[in-house]
Amino acid sequence: MKRLTTLLAALTALLLCTGLHAQPLRIGVTPGAIADSIETxxxxxxxxxxxxxVIEFTEWTGPNTALAAGDLDANYFQHLPFLENAVKDRAYKFVAVAPGLLPNQGLFSLKVRRFQDLKEGARVAVANDPANQGRGLLLLERAGLIQLREGSGARATLNDIVVNPRKLNFVEVEGPQLVRALEDVDLAQGVTSHYVAAGKADIADKHGLLYTGPEDVRYAIHFVARQDKASDPRLLQFIQIYQTSTAVRERIRASYAHNEKFYSLPWLARPL
Known part of the structure; x- marks a missing residue:
């Protein structure tokens, strides 16, 4: 936060002199807690x-396409692994400016209350996309259920599992569908926001065995801009408002069923 505050102080005069405030800051978002907190x-x-x-997109391609075309000044919908994949695939000249809301990941079960109660051959649902599967596998490793190949980290896939003592059977499921898959498996990876959106916050609260926290900052939603616009004083001012506003924090908390296990604010743990 100190670096951001310093930059803001240095650029305030520029804002006043050039009239940049006359031009609206255009931010692309996706629906739900993300859009609600940005609008607040x-x-x-x-x-x-x-x-x-605030410009809302209903899918995950448009915000980056619009940013690259100059139709947006920034977007706010993606975590770093998603951004890295997009840059690799499309050669975007983007940079993550600052972290924002972090929807926590969890391991959920309707059948067991402790990991040690999982039987040999239990069925475990994980995300089928590379940006999120690694996150789930890291959480499974943290739970002591598997061991991943050294160095695989957040990019881990099922092929990187080197130790699986319970002979767990993994089922790959699209991220938003992991909530529905919970009834058909013994254990499921899942993002808490998907449970809230599905009206199943109580299930996430009662049947969550392990959650991530602010240390999982790579998976926080980040403010992303083009490299040549990363120091836009309007964007820096807006980020400061977002990260310090009581109203924004109250909106985020309401979006996550007033349950602080479901989300993190990583900039508070790791100030800029």
Whole structure:
């Protein structure tokens, strides 16, 4: 936060002199807690003279396409592994400017209350996309259920499992569908926001065996901009508003069923 505050102080005069505030800051988001928290921050920003236009996308390709085309000044919908894959596939000239909301990941079960109660050959559902499967496997390793190949880290796939003492059978499922898969398997990886969106926050609360926390900052939703616009003073000011606003924190908490196990605010644990 100190670096961000310093940059803001240095750029305030530029804002006043050039009239950049007259141009709205355009931020692309996806629906749900992400869009709601950004709109709350935008309302506060407008009170401070910073006009913000929030543009909502219903899928995960448009925000990056629009950013690359210059139709957005920043987007706020992706974590770092997703961003890295997008940059690799599309050669985008993007940079992550600052972390934001972190939807916690969890391991959930309707059949056992402790990992040691999982039987040999138990069925475990994990995300089928590379950006999220590694996150789930790391959590399974942390639970003591598997061991991954050294160095595989967040990029781990099922092929990187080198020790599986319970002979767990893994089922790959699309991320948002992991909530529904819970009834058909013994254990499932899942993002808490998907449970809340599905109206199953109580299940996530009662049947969560292990959750990630702020140390999982790579999976926080990040403010992303083009490399040549990463120091846009409007964006830096908006990020400061987002990260310090009480109203934003209250909106995030409400979006996660008022359950602080479901999300993290990593900038508080690791200030910029």
């Amino acid at each position: 921050a935008a309302q506060e920003a407008r009170k401070r003279g910073l006009d913000v236009k």
